[in-house]
Amino acid sequence: MNLKFNRRGFLRFAGGGALGLATSGASLRGLSELNAALAAEEINVPRGPETWALSVCSLCPGACGLRVRKIGNRAVKIIGNPLHPVNRGGLCPRGVAGLQVLYHPDRLHTPQKNIASRAAPRWKEISWDEAIQTVSERLRMLGNHQRAHAAVFVGGHSGHLRQRLFRRFLDALGSPNYLRAPDGLDSSQFAAFLQQGVPSGLAYDFEAARYLLSFGINLLEGWGAPVGIMRAFGHWRDAAAGRRTKFVQIEPRLSITAARADEWVACRTGTEAALALGIAYVLITEGLYDARFVSEHTFGFEDWRDAGGRSHLGFRSLVLGEYRVNQVAALTQVPAETILRLGREFGRNRPALAIGGSASSTLPGDPYTAMAVHSLNALVGSVDRPGGMLVRPVLPGDQELEPASGKRATPNTIVGDGRLLPWLDLTRLPDAIRDAKPYPVEVLFIHGTDPAFSLPNGEDFAQALERVPFVVSFSSFWDETSAHADLVLPDHTDLEKWQEAGPPPSFPTPVMSLSPPVVTPLHQTRDTADVLLDIAHALGGPVAERLPYRTFEEFLREHVKQVFAAQAGYTFTTSLEETWNRLLARSGWWAPSYANDEQLWEQMKEQGGWWEPTYYYEEWDRVLRTPSRRFEFFSQSLARWVVQHREETKAMGLDPDDDRLCLPHQPPLPEASQEFPLLLIPVEVLPLAGSSGGHLPYMQQIAGSHLFEHWQSWLEMNPRTAAALGLTDREQVWIESRRGRIQARLRFYEGVRPGVVHLPLGYGQRQGSIWARRGVNPLSLLESKWGPPMGSLQAMPTYVRVYRS
Numbered sequence: 001m002n003l004k005f006n007r008r009g010f011l012r013f014a015g016g017g018a019l020g021l022a023t024s025g026a027s028l029r030g031l032s033e034l035n036a037a038l039a040a041e042e043i044n045v046p047r048g049p050e051t052w053a054l055s056v057c058s059l060c061p062g063a064c065g066l067r068v069r070k071i072g073n074r075a076v077k078i079i080g081n082p083l084h085p086v087n088r089g090g091l092c093p094r095g096v097a098g099l100q101v102l103y104h105p106d107r108l109h110t111p112q113k114n115i116a117s118r119a120a121p122r123w124k125e126i127s128w129d130e131a132i133q134t135v136s137e138r139l140r141m142l143g144n145h146q147r148a149h150a151a152v153f154v155g156g157h158s159g160h161l162r163q164r165l166f167r168r169f170l171d172a173l174g175s176p177n178y179l180r181a182p183d184g185l186d187s188s189q190f191a192a193f194l195q196q197g198v199p200s201g202l203a204y205d206f207e208a209a210r211y212l213l214s215f216g217i218n219l220l221e222g223w224g225a226p227v228g229i230m231r232a233f234g235h236w237r238d239a240a241a242g243r244r245t246k247f248v249q250i251e252p253r254l255s256i257t258a259a260r261a262d263e264w265v266a267c268r269t270g271t272e273a274a275l276a277l278g279i280a281y282v283l284i285t286e287g288l289y290d291a292r293f294v295s296e297h298t299f300g301f302e303d304w305r306d307a308g309g310r311s312h313l314g315f316r317s318l319v320l321g322e323y324r325v326n327q328v329a330a331l332t333q334v335p336a337e338t339i340l341r342l343g344r345e346f347g348r349n350r351p352a353l354a355i356g357g358s359a360s361s362t363l364p365g366d367p368y369t370a371m372a373v374h375s376l377n378a379l380v381g382s383v384d385r386p387g388g389m390l391v392r393p394v395l396p397g398d399q400e401l402e403p404a405s406g407k408r409a410t411p412n413t414i415v416g417d418g419r420l421l422p423w424l425d426l427t428r429l430p431d432a433i434r435d436a437k438p439y440p441v442e443v444l445f446i447h448g449t450d451p452a453f454s455l456p457n458g459e460d461f462a463q464a465l466e467r468v469p470f471v472v473s474f475s476s477f478w479d480e481t482s483a484h485a486d487l488v489l490p491d492h493t494d495l496e497k498w499q500e501a502g503p504p505p506s507f508p509t510p511v512m513s514l515s516p517p518v519v520t521p522l523h524q525t526r527d528t529a530d531v532l533l534d535i536a537h538a539l540g541g542p543v544a545e546r547l548p549y550r551t552f553e554e555f556l557r558e559h560v561k562q563v564f565a566a567q568a569g570y571t572f573t574t575s576l577e578e579t580w581n582r583l584l585a586r587s588g589w590w591a592p593s594y595a596n597d598e599q600l601w602e603q604m605k606e607q608g609g610w611w612e613p614t615y616y617y618e619e620w621d622r623v624l625r626t627p628s629r630r631f632e633f634f635s636q637s638l639a640r641w642v643v644q645h646r647e648e649t650k651a652m653g654l655d656p657d658d659d660r661l662c663l664p665h666q667p668p669l670p671e672a673s674q675e676f677p678l679l680l681i682p683v684e685v686l687p688l689a690g691s692s693g694g695h696l697p698y699m700q701q702i703a704g705s706h707l708f709e710h711w712q713s714w715l716e717m718n719p720r721t722a723a724a725l726g727l728t729d730r731e732q733v734w735i736e737s738r739r740g741r742i743q744a745r746l747r748f749y750e751g752v753r754p755g756v757v758h759l760p761l762g763y764g765q766r767q768g769s770i771w772a773r774r775g776v777n778p779l780s781l782l783e784s785k786w787g788p789p790m791g792s793l794q795a796m797p798t799y800v801r802v803y804r805s
């Protein structure tokens with residue numbers, strides 16, 4: 001495609017945004033609103049002694065370490081912790097906005113109880129004693145009727161050890177139903193599960209990669225561990241390193257990530273899998289793949305016969321037969337010469353790394369696309385090697401959480417009906433509740449996520465809540481989900497509680513961040529972990545026995561003992577000491593700065609945590625746990641699942657005898673109609689990444705700075721598309737799909753393909769803070785489908801029409 005707008009133009013445009021913010025009237029739009037929104041505590045710095053404390057940011061899964069400046073008991077400034085291995089002192093704008101979370105005027109101050117109906121709730125403040133008694137009585141009743149399994153915990157984004165405590169709480173009750181909110185990395189992790197047999201811990205060695213192909217990943221806009229990725233990006237550009245990593249971004253829209261890449265390849269929307277397989281074609285036909293790795297460590301590259309003598313299609317035959325460069329060029333609209341060049345560059349610049357398969361940090365993408373991308377890594381031997389695709393070793397004590405490879409969770413889970421997924425998927429919960437199958441949900445706990453807002457089937461989720469007799473939300477703010485609860489038990493914000501975090505997504509080695517509360521809680525809120533411990537003690541019996549800790553701090557201390565017992569890793573140090581520790585590790589030495597778990601605990605509090613800086617490559621038994629103990633181009637666990645679910649496979653419109661079901665391939669593309677001719681694709685912007693942050697004025701102010709848009713949703717459209725529709729820049733338009741219609745401000749953007757429109761995610765809450773209730777939620781328009789083979793609900797690019805309102 002020939003887009004007239006180039007990346008240089010975009011950078012000038014975006015750079016002008018920052019300058020313009022200070023000089024032009026148009027760009028100042030929203031600043032007065034921002035000033036009016038700031039809480040007095042945030043602006044007025046009191047007198048008193050100055051101190052600094054450590055904490056951990058939990059505004060996204062990035063888990064950056066923080067240093068907080070205090071005047072008296074007032075937190076007044078947040079910067080990055082330079083010792084933290086994930087962010088090394090860096091911080092994104094969301095992290096800075098942590099103060100706004102603390103001082104936010106719309107925070108919930110005390111527990112709330114709905115004393116009327118769900119349809120027309122009336123909220124009454126209650127004491128914590130009453131709240132804990134109410135929940136305990138409910139759970140006791142369930143236990144007395146042998147129905148403890150009917151309790152469900154929906155966990156979202158929260159600390160690693162908090163999640164472990166929540167799971168243990170549920171397990172102690174007798175329920176297997178710990179469900180987690182979907183994550184943008186799910187499709188990649190699922191592909192790693194199918195092709196490598198690892199259910200968690202997919203990671204990437206970004207800094208050591210020499211060539212990076214990103215298939216639509218919003219690498220610099222909220223994906224994975226944002227500050228960690230930005231550090232790697234800085235490393236690629238660091239001339240002192242003696243070489244420069246080439247970063248190629250493949251996606252239809254000129255995003256901020258595409259604009260900052262070395263090369264932007266604008267492919268047709270949804271054809272990333274075909275393009276990856278076209279590049280595989282070049283690697284294979286030109287002999288640029290790692291033949292040794294493929295022969296020694298992969299399965300299904302060549303055609304093969306099963307034990308029954310049936311022959312099966314191999315990856316090589318599939319690619320050579322169906323993904324020739326000219327065929328791929330026609331489908332993807334990427335010139336054949338570009339595909340050839342990308343294949344040659346990827347094959348010749350080792351270590352080369354490919355990433356792809358997700359739509360945003362909360363919406364998983366297509367798993368077959370992720371398989372195609374992973375296959376590229378396998379072809380060039382970038383599996384468990386420097387600069388390649390890695391598998392993070394588990395944290396000490398994590399073995400109790402990880403299901404054995406290929407093994408499903410207990411069969412009586414509320415959503416565990418033979419799915420292949422190695423985790424319990426939240427998108428299936430609304431159907432399970434509505435059908436009361438395999439049994440009714442009687443108590444539902446929700447923490448760290450707002451599924452009624454952020455799930456592709458959020459509306460179904462909200463309706464399903466009406467059927468659950470007792471719903472408890474632990475949200476610090478009103479949101480779409482807590483508005484449907486019976487009890488809302490407000491959690492502390494980050495700076496008011498013990499903070500801990502495990503390694504962020506895609507980070508290659510174990511990390512445990514830890515820090516005590518920075519300030520005394522401002523309101524009558526409580527740490528949810530402490531609340532659950534109180535409930536456990538009120539219940540007594542085996543539940544109390546499994547959770548014998550008086551406070552979450554005691555639980556953390558217990559975990560630090562396990563870390564010490566592992567006899568590995570170091571407390572956070574400077575980069576120089578880290579290099580030295582790595583050198584020692586390579587010589588078989590371990591020289592920690594602590595002699596017992598008590599010293600480890602104290603050092604972790606002082607420095608921010610513990611981590612294992614050394615990754616041990618080529619541990620094939622750990623990273624290749626498939627039935628063949630090899631990287632499987634042809635997934636045998638998927639083949640087994642298809643054999644066991646033939647009828648279900650047919651019901652999805654698929655042929656269970658087609659080998660392509662177990663191989664990476666290009667999924668069918670949605671089709672336009674005369675009625676709905678434009679393809680709507682939601683986009684993620686860093687300030688509102690994870691579909692959260694809309695309640696923070698700072699985030700609202702900077703969300704759409706590439707188009708000078710603030711405080712409201714905008715619809716991006718190519719001016720040529722707009723001209724054909726007779727629409728003008730900045731006017732209000734309706735966007736309508738088969739599911740409904742919403743209104744937004746039209747913005748011309750040359751970086752959008754003709755025939756495609758984009759709406760940002762994270763806008764359009766209907767409950768909660770006045771700042772969150774702005775704009776529109778694109779998920780309300782998107783169609784979704786149960787994606788084979790993952791079995792979870794996927795939000796799909798959806799055809800819409802746009803007209804003047």
Ligand code: SF4
Binds near residue numbers: 062091096226
């Ligand atoms: S990247 Fe995530 S964890 Fe790090 S500062 Fe930003 S919001 Fe916080």
